[in-house]
Amino acid sequence: AMAVSQATTLMGFENIPTSTADEVSLPAGYTYDILMSWGDPVLDGAPKFSRSNSAEDQAGQFGDNTDGMELYHVTRADGSIDPNHAVLAVNSEYYNDEFIFEHGEAAKTAEDVRKGIYAHGITVVEVERKRNGTWQIKKGAPMNRRLHGYAEFELTGPVAGSDYVKTNADATGRKVLGTFNNCGAGRTPWGTYLTCEENFNGYFGAPEGTALTEAHKRYGLSKNGFGYNWWPHEDRFNLAKEPNEPNRHGWIVEIDPMDPTSTPKKRTALGRFKHENAAMTINKDGRAVVYMGDDERGEFIYKFVSRDTYDADNRERNMRLLEQGTLYVAKFHDGGMGEWIELSYGRNGLTRENGFESEADVLVRARAAATFVGATTMDRPEWVACHPSSPMVFCTLTNNKNRGVKDNQPVGGPNPRAENHFGQIVRWMPENRDHSSDRFGWDLYAVAGNPETQTGLYAGSDNVTAENMFNSPDGLVFDQFGRLWIQTDGNYSNEGIFAGQGNNQMLCGDPVTGHIRRFMVGPQGCEITGITFSDDHRTAFVGIQHPGNAWPNTDKDGVPRSSIVAIRREDGGIIGA
Numbered sequence: 187a188m189a190v191s192q193a194t195t196l197m198g199f200e201n202i203p204t205s206t207a208d209e210v211s212l213p214a215g216y217t218y219d220i221l222m223s224w225g226d227p228v229l230d231g232a233p234k235f236s237r238s239n240s241a242e243d244q245a246g247q248f249g250d251n252t253d254g255m256e257l258y259h260v261t262r263a264d265g266s267i268d269p270n271h272a273v274l275a276v277n278s279e280y281y282n283d284e285f286i287f288e289h290g291e292a293a294k295t296a297e298d299v300r301k302g303i304y305a306h307g308i309t310v311v312e313v314e315r316k317r318n319g320t321w322q323i324k325k326g327a328p329m330n331r332r333l334h335g336y337a338e339f340e341l342t343g344p345v346a347g348s349d350y351v352k353t354n355a356d357a358t359g360r361k362v363l364g365t366f367n368n369c370g371a372g373r374t375p376w377g378t379y380l381t382c383e384e385n386f387n388g389y390f391g392a393p394e395g396t397a398l399t400e401a402h403k404r405y406g407l408s409k410n411g412f413g414y415n416w417w418p419h420e421d422r423f424n425l426a427k428e429p430n431e432p433n434r435h436g437w438i439v440e441i442d443p444m445d446p447t448s449t450p451k452k453r454t455a456l457g458r459f460k461h462e463n464a465a466m467t468i469n470k471d472g473r474a475v476v477y478m479g480d481d482e483r484g485e486f487i488y489k490f491v492s493r494d495t496y497d498a499d500n501r502e503r504n505m506r507l508l509e510q511g512t513l514y515v516a517k518f519h520d521g522g523m524g525e526w527i528e529l530s531y532g533r534n535g536l537t538r539e540n541g542f543e544s545e546a547d548v549l550v551r552a553r554a555a556a557t558f559v560g561a562t563t564m565d566r567p568e569w570v571a572c573h574p575s576s577p578m579v580f581c582t583l584t585n586n587k588n589r590g591v592k593d594n595q596p597v598g599g600p601n602p603r604a605e606n607h608f609g610q611i612v613r614w615m616p617e618n619r620d621h622s623s624d625r626f627g628w629d630l631y632a633v634a635g636n637p638e639t640q641t642g643l644y645a646g647s648d649n650v651t652a653e654n655m656f657n658s659p660d661g662l663v664f665d666q667f668g669r670l671w672i673q674t675d676g677n678y679s680n681e682g683i684f685a686g687q688g689n690n691q692m693l694c695g696d697p698v699t700g701h702i703r704r705f706m707v708g709p710q711g712c713e714i715t716g717i718t719f720s721d722d723h724r725t726a727f728v729g730i731q732h733p734g735n736a737w738p739n740t741d742k743d744g745v746p747r748s749s750i751v752a753i754r755r756e757d758g759g760i761i762g763a
């Protein structure tokens with residue numbers, strides 16, 4: 187009833203119908219261009235995309251499977267912000283064997299492995315708006331950069347230099363090569379980019395007979411990994427030779443997109459897990475607070491609170507804000523209350539007697555620490571989003587077939603459905619509007635479902651209708667006006683319990699009235715993930731990951747290419763208004 191009984195003034199476009207077409211659908215009056223596709227040349231000298239590109243070619247091109255991204259406008263010499271010139275930082279989460287290699291199978295040669303590693307990581311690229319409103323990347327521009335699996339990263343915070351992160355290649359435990367499976371993103375008010383290492387475990391492997399530890403297993407490390415086949419070619423991915431290498435991955439990484447000579451920092455104080463994204467807000471006491479989801483069935487939602495405070499006039503100080511602070515994990519109680527439990531060595535039973543050795547150990551094994559203190563197992567926490575002007579926080583819980591099936595994942599609280607195939611969005615408000623409070627109140631903003639094929643809770647909440655239904659909410663970002671943009675990574679069969687839901691899509695929610703309208707439908711097979719805006723909010727950059735067919739059809743060899751689209755209004759107006 188919520189959706190029909192109240193008006194929303196936040197959205198000025200009409201809900202669009204679902205679609206199964208191999209194209210991008212938008213509301214009337216909107217248009218889009220392709221900004222950049224996998225393989226487009228970014229660095230000087232890089233060639234145009236071809237399926238036969240070499241590893242070295244890929245090292246200078248946009249990586250594959252675009253995901254989280256953020257845009258940073260350039261400051262002119264006179265101190266003003268240039269509305270038409272910006273730097274885009276964007277993640278490439280992984281690659282698809284069948285498209286990246288001409289032989290179409292997992293990496294066979296050392297060259298294959300190098301190409302795959304170069305297809306990962308972050309692309310930093312200058313972009314420019316032309317007079318007609320379209321945006322173009324500036325190939326070879328001074329701030330362009332590829333931070334791939336061979337780039338150098340620095341570990342910072344309590345884990346840096348500890349025995350857990352020392353390897354044969356790096357006895358200091360501070361210098362890491364590469365970042366992998368960069369999923370969602372975040373930004374800081376001091377202009378840095380946060381990139382989030384998610385399913386890093388899949389790149390590791392080991393010969394038969396290798397004994398893996400409990401800590402390895404908790405993070406999904408296995409002898410075969412995801413079948414990438416990198417470990418026979420590079421020792422760092424071989425768990426038998428380098429059992430500590432995976433401890434150097436699974437972190438939030440901070441990058442200064444405006445300084446191409448800077449070394450990105452892995453922020454160990456924020457905990458090691460399969461990071462989806464990082465949603466930062468500045469608390470009313472000035473401390474930086476980062477909310478984070480661990481995207482796996484039955485894993486947790488975390489909060490980091492910095493030790494020091496943000497100073498708008500001291501960027502150098504802010505650049506160290508994520509080095510020290512306190513990590514917490516969420517416990518949701520039935521009835522709408524919740525608490526944050528501190529994950530610090532020596533607190534809440536995280537002691538030597540209980541198997542925790544040090545602060546570094548607690549952070550490296552954050553999952554084990556969170557389980558020990560009794561955190562609430564969630565339905566795959568994906569993106570978190572902080573409202574721009576209120577302390578409300580939202581998080582997508584994408585789906586969880588194990589809910590109510592596995593022992594430690596009971597039905598209840600914010601995870602109300604067994605074998606949850608549709609997902610939901612939880613939100614919370616910190617006690618006293620203070621993000622550092624140990625208590626919060628929560629409710630469910632939306633329960634995705636199918637009112638056409640399902641009944642009861644599986645039909646979805648009142649704000650989910652036959653017209654706007656969706657499954658598996660994943661990407662979640664507030665724009666500066668408080669519109670909640672919801673992106674899906676779900677079942678696009680359009681059949682059975684998903685009949686009528688079409689391809690993956692992006693919706694827009696009013697966080698107060700609960701209204702949700704479908705804004706965009708993606709091409710076949712894709713998920714929609716990653717969104718950022720120009721400062722004037724007249725362009726939205728949106729990621730189309732793993733399209734299934736030949737989309738976007740910008741070359742002749744029929745290879746689908748993950749791409750970023752730049753969405754505009756034909757009348758030049760604000761996106762969504």
Ligand code: FEO
Nearest residue numbers: 369384462481568
């Ligand atoms: Fe990379 Fe959880 O999505």
Ligand code: CA
Nearest residue numbers: 369568660661
């Ligand atoms: Ca995701």
Ligand code: CA
Nearest residue numbers: 568584660675
């Ligand atoms: Ca997902």
Ligand code: CA
Nearest residue numbers: 279675713731
């Ligand atoms: Ca994905």
